[in-house]
Amino acid sequence: MGHRARLLCRTALAVAALGLPAAAHAQSAATPDQAESGSAEADPEIVVTGTSIRGIPPTGSGLISVSREDARLIGAASTAELLATVPQLNSFNTAPRVSNGGLGSFAPGLRGLPTAATLPLMNGHRLISGSTQQTNPDYPFIPELAIERVEIVADGASAIYGSEAVAGVVNFITRTRVSGLEANVRYGMADDFHAFNAGAIFGQDWGSGSFVAAYQYQENSNITGADRGYRTLDFRAVGGIDTRSAVCPDANVNLFAGTIYAAPGLAPGLNTCDPRGPVDLMPENRTHSALVSARQQVSGAVTLWADILYSDRRDVVQAALPGQTFVLITAANPFFRAPPGTGSLFGYFDFRPDRLVGADHFDQTFRVRTGNATAGVDIGLPGAFKANIFGSFNWSRNDTFQPGINTTALTAAAAGTTMATALDPFGYGTSPAVVAAILDNPTDFVNRQRTRIGALKVDGPLAGLPGGAVKIAVGAEYRRETYMQRGQSGGVGFPEDLERNVQSLYGELFVPIFGEGNAAPMAHSLALSLSGRYDHYSDFGSTSNPKVGLTWEPVEGINLRGSYGHSFRAPGLRDLGSTVGSYYSAAALVDAFGARDPSRGAAQVNTILLYGGNQALTPETARTWSVGADLRPKFAPNLSASVTLYDIKYDNVIGTPSGLGALLFSDPTFAARVIRNPTAAQLSAAIANTVPFYFTFSAVPTIGNILDLRQGNFGVRKTNGIDFDIRYRQPMGFGSLFGGIAGNYILNYRNRLSPTSAESNSLDAGIPRATARTTLGFTAGPVTFVNFVNHRTGVTASYATPTGSSLYGAKGYTTVDLRLSVRLPDIGRAKGIELGLQVNDLFDATPPFFPGTDGIGGAYNPIGRYAAMSLRKSF
Helix, strand or coil: HHHHHHHHHHHHHHHHHHHCCCCCCCCCCCCCCCCCCCCHHHCCCCCCCCCCCCCCCCCCCCCCEEHHHHHHHCCCCCHHHCCCCCEEECCCCCCCCHHHCCCCCCCCCCCCCHHEEEEEEEEEEECCCCCCCCCCCCCCCCHHEEEEEEECCCCCCCHHHCCCCEEEEEEEEEECCCCCCEEEEEEEEEEEEEEEEEEEEEEECCCEEEEEEEEEEEEECCEHHHHCCCCEEHHHHHHCCEEEEECCCCEECCCCCCCEEECCCCCCCCCCCCCCCCCCCEEEEEEEEEEEEEECCCCCCCCEEEEEEEEEEEEEEEEEEEEEEEEEEECCCCCCCCCCCCCCCEEEEEEEEEECCCCCCCEEEEEEEEEEEEEEEEEECCCEEEEEEEEEEEEEEEEEECCCCHHHHHHHHCCCCCCCCCCCCCCCCCCHHHHHHHHHCCCEEEEEEEEEEEEEEEEEEEECCCCCEEEEEEEEEEEEEEEEEEECCCCCCEEEEEEEEEEEEEEEEEEEEEECCCCCEEEEEEEEEEEEEEECCCCCEEEEEEEEEEEEEEECCCEEEEEEEEEEEEHHHHHCCCEEEEEEECCCHHHHCCCCCCCHHCCCCCEEEEEECCCCCCEEEEEEEEEEEEEEECCCCCCCEEEEEEEEEEEEEEEECCCCCCCCCCHHHHHHEEECCCCCCHHHHHHCCCCCCCHHHHHHCCCCCCEEECCCCEEEEEEEEEEEEEEEEEECCCEEEEEEEEEEEEEEEEEEECCCCEEEEEHHHHCCEEEEEEEEEEEEEEEEEEEEECCCCCCCCEEEEECCEEECCCCCCEEEEEEEEECCCHHHHHHCEEEEEEECCCCCCCCCCCCCCEECCCCCCCCCCCCEEEEEECC
């Protein structure tokens, strides 16, 4: 390397070390010799995300693209890690983990909107869910080497794709033509953490067809709260409260005489502990994934193709032990000890059952196996039209096992009168038989989902205009979804068998008003797109969603675009039909359930609360529009830039009124959900076909209120903001320099819990206003070096104070990543080898402080500084 190259290298390293957000492009790190040798938009046979018509880009909407070389340079071991580098996604700069504590879905949303409002696809086709809770499509686990590119349309797209495409679409496009064998291996470490992955891809391309097979194995260890010393729980010094738990391995004993006594000595005082220290911030994981793809042209007009993706993921999640409170133990229990000097014959014990479990946590296991298989035929038709006929069969199985405490057995042991039958609240004296009975209360479920799709699409040129060919696409689709649940929790079974059918018709028209044949001053090109889709669901009815897009290029290199459309999210099968549970809240306990009725004053009443699915749900709906500009100036051919202003109004958002407190009783939207002084018929109707969780219905006491807390179409969200992306690459004598910056800035984000409730500012509820990722890098012969800087502005949210709550603004969160890759000389055994070094979070950034939730403000990456070495080999 020459002096000039070394100087540039030192400059780049200095920028990286300082963490400066150098002008760089975040979503594509492609170097000049790697980038844009051909775009998908230039291929007349490729369908780009956001449109149904071959050979044209999505009209009126911006397209975020992450290429295969980008993914290679980023060094992401999974699709979830790759998405964590996109600033517009909610998962930006976080460690990928299963949502809902291991219940199934990896699902980052767009621009702070709910995850279910973004539709994931693979090669333009819908995917299966692996979750126990949701049935909306899940993000795929594609082998790293099999990813061709990821395309993101951050715009409403239900007119093209149907349900879930409210905030946008994330389309994972896999490689279809590979010659030979490639393999890679990576091992990385951080404090109290390690990760390993290895994979290979093999392919043959014989001109008229191709075959690709890829496999990847990955694993990582877990990270618990106790592994990260920046966590804190006592916020009294900054005006907050002490959130440490008083339910600890050493019991606290209450005699209801004004004094608490702390075990083991039972002196006046209070044992406190960290309830989330043993709990996973990131679970232990093992994942196998495999992809097989094949294509064959059987004649000049007919091509057969098929794609199959399978993944097998196992997560072991360290979960908190359930604290046991108000456990009555009397002097009849041989293990009972009264606090010194009290002479008490009883005590109410609060304790965490570490000594019964033999650990400070429960190991919950989740094994999720998913398959997505699609096969079809492309048929050339007269007039350059093409028919695409395909079918999909997608399946998933989620095996969930969660240990639990049998509170009935524990209560019986607390009342035991012999060493063989009694509970020892102080030590390890509880007999093994009693311990076994107390721990015999698992939640053990198997969930299976199936999606079957049959579809036909025809697209091609409809007519010729001076500006180009008018193109059209029309299609029809049939989809059948099923969900099955078997298993039990606490000895109670929750069988569910849910199903639906969906029939869809859609069409899209592309009209080039101005183009190469009739370009005029200030009208180098002008294109209009009209699209619409009709979906009929067997369970709730029909919905129609249109979209219009316009792209105007007044002069070559400057595109102005805009779109307007309607989108929707159908209620999931479990939103509609999940098991309804009935909870009994005694009058004295309504506060604990958020069931306090202000009209009752101090005289609260026995209450039944209903939870679960609701057959009366209707689709979530959205109105979206966006305007933007794309710049590729002729005077600066190495520069590209884009900016998009978007506005989304999201109505009928599905949620539950539980936890709303007084709002539940005062908001007119929820008036029908509160039944005061129910009649016998109303009571019978409320608890029919439900699962009794906390009492036997034959022993129902007098009920004063029924609260229907099942899901409903309540929420309203309004948000607007700006997406931006600037990229530049400059050839140099030694190689090239490249960089850019991309991100999202939220202008407004308003939320209503119901159409009649007060509006709140979601930017004061923990959503960051801005996210950005910068890139600065160079290539010099076989060496590529890149610096990424990830930034999220500080979040503002409410926190608990001794007298209520207040707002606190956390500082921003910034991390710096480095990537270095070196291609070895193509000599001997070194031929085709590339070595890589990656360092994430170079400076091991401490997450910003917030007086609540572990003392951390906003989403962050608990892995911290992470260093990994990789080796890639082509054969």
